[in-house]
Amino acid sequence: MQELLINIKNANKSQELYKKACELMPGGVNSPVRSFKAVELEPLFISKAKGQYLWDVDQNKYLDFVGSWGALIHGHIPDSIQEAVQNALAKGTSFGAPHEDEIELAQIITESFPSIKKIRLVNSGTEAIMTAIRLSRAYTKRNKIIKFSGCYHGHADVVLSMSSSGISTLGLPGSAGITKNTVSETITLPFNDISTTEITLSKYPKEIAAILVEPVIGNCGVIPPSTAFLKALKELATKHKCVLIFDEVITGFRLAKGGAQAIYDIMPDLTTLGKIIGGGMPIGAVGGKKEIMDLLAPIGPVYQAGTLSGNPISVACGLATIKLLKDETYIYLENMTEHLCKEIKKINEENNIKAQVNNIGSMFSIFFTDTKVCDYTTAKKSNTQKFAKFFQNMLSQGIYLAPSQFEANFISTAFKEEDINYTLEAYKKSILEI
Ligand SMILES: *Cc1c(COP(=O)(O)O)cnc(C)c1O
Numbered sequence: 001m002q003e004l005l006i007n008i009k010n011a012n013k014s015q016e017l018y019k020k021a022c023e024l025m026p027g028g029v030n031s032p033v034r035s036f037k038a039v040e041l042e043p044l045f046i047s048k049a050k051g052q053y054l055w056d057v058d059q060n061k062y063l064d065f066v067g068s069w070g071a072l073i074h075g076h077i078p079d080s081i082q083e084a085v086q087n088a089l090a091k092g093t094s095f096g097a098p099h100e101d102e103i104e105l106a107q108i109i110t111e112s113f114p115s116i117k118k119i120r121l122v123n124s125g126t127e128a129i130m131t132a133i134r135l136s137r138a139y140t141k142r143n144k145i146i147k148f149s150g151c152y153h154g155h156a157d158v159v160l161s162m163s164s165s166g167i168s169t170l171g172l173p174g175s176a177g178i179t180k181n182t183v184s185e186t187i188t189l190p191f192n193d194i195s196t197t198e199i200t201l202s203k204y205p206k207e208i209a210a211i212l213v214e215p216v217i218g219n220c221g222v223i224p225p226s227t228a229f230l231k232a233l234k235e236l237a238t239k240h241k242c243v244l245i246f247d248e249v250i251t252g253f254r255l256a257k258g259g260a261q262a263i264y265d266i267m268p269d270l271t272t273l274g275k276i277i278g279g280g281m282p283i284g285a286v287g288g289k290k291e292i293m294d295l296l297a298p299i300g301p302v303y304q305a306g307t308l309s310g311n312p313i314s315v316a317c318g319l320a321t322i323k324l325l326k327d328e329t330y331i332y333l334e335n336m337t338e339h340l341c342k343e344i345k346k347i348n349e350e351n352n353i354k355a356q357v358n359n360i361g362s363m364f365s366i367f368f369t370d371t372k373v374c375d376y377t378t379a380k381k382s383n384t385q386k387f388a389k390f391f392q393n394m395l396s397q398g399i400y401l402a403p404s405q406f407e408a409n410f411i412s413t414a415f416k417e418e419d420i421n422y423t424l425e426a427y428k429k430s431i432l433e434i
Contacts, residue, residue, distance in 0.1 A: 075414025088316035119287030125274030126154030150376030152219030221365030279321030393430030
């Protein structure tokens with residue numbers, strides 16, 4: 001493990017590039033969570049990535065727990081995925097017409113998710129959610145949407161009020177530039193709380209089009225649901241005839257081949273996917289019941305379109321990624337993550353560190369609070385100052401964690417046992433210094 005023991009030599013080139021980037025791009029970044037603002041640093045500019053590692057422009061090497069925000073379940077560009085992408089590229093970058101690989105991806109997804117009978121590919125998770133909401137409203141002929149605080153559903157206007165991810169990271173209440181009318185039909189309720197959902201549904205009979213939820217929250221740090229909560233959402237959606245949408249953009253193919261819905265054994269009406277199904281290339285998907293999906297144009301009245309939808313490179317990359325996923329993959333990932341989290345908890349106990357470790361499958365978060373984290377309110381109790389210091393300490397030892405308390409860390413199949421052991425060594429040092 002000697003080769004990993006690289007302290008950050010310097011960040012001169014990153015600093016230089018950041019200055020230049022800030023002149024040309026707002027905040028120097030193309031997505032706000034990359035700015036490292038919450039961890040009181042300037043972002044590192046990455047020059048290459050392979051396996052479990054990232055290299056910055058100053059030649060520092062990092063063990064990568066971000067994995068492009070969960071998209072890279074096999075780490076960075078394993079050979080078989082590289083080959084698949086290169087083969088696809090040689091045939092063209094975009095056809096603007098149907099192609100055979102779209103059918104194969106649709107087939108694999110529908111086989112993995114029994115709740116998905118038909119699917120449409122889009123270009124991002126955000127687009128998938130937009131379409132899922134439009135479909136729900138058209139199908140139910142109702143307007144209101146129930147969602148839950150701490151969940152993030154992309155950056156479309158309707159779902160951005162009281163959202164999480166970068167919104168929580170930057171301490172924002174939502175976003176400017178969104179009219180009151182746009183969000184007047186969006187109701188945000190506490191996660192893991194059945195009674196408020198029950199009350200709200202009774203308060204607005206026949207007005208709720210959809211209940212939208214991340215079945216396992218990944219965008220407020222990791223927050224698993226209570227099984228009773230998810231089951232209640234299913235029962236309530238059925239009883240009140242609203243569409244149950246599982247946003248599995250992170251959890252789809254991450255927690256199991258069939259996503260969180262397979263683990264909790266619940267069939268939603270619609271599912272949104274993204275991240276892993278593109279293996280690091282831009283993609284998104286919405287799928288579900290035939291009678292809802294068939295409302296989409298060209299056969300139905302709900303319009304949705306995309307110049308690059310079903311892009312052959314994204315589809316090839318996604319297919320190659322999914323094909324590498326076996327039952328053993330999930331056992332390997334879970335064992336590794338469980339081992340890491342168990343040891344972290346042990347270190348915390350031995351050193352009297354007040355922290356909560358949440359983990360499920362290959363996702364985990366560390367919150368600096370003595371309260372159990374089960375929703376947005378308890379996540380917010382975490383000491384973000386402590387987190388920032390902890391993040392900096394880990395980074396200086398070559399561990400690249402999610403740069404926010406309100407984002408998940410991911411383990412990929414590229415991780416080896418020695419990576420976990422190295423991380424634990426670094427953790428011990430980092431935690432004792434804060
Ligand atoms: C990442 C994410 C989105 C948004 O996907 P983009 O591709 O970034 O637009 C939506 N929902 C969840 C649960 C996500 O994690």
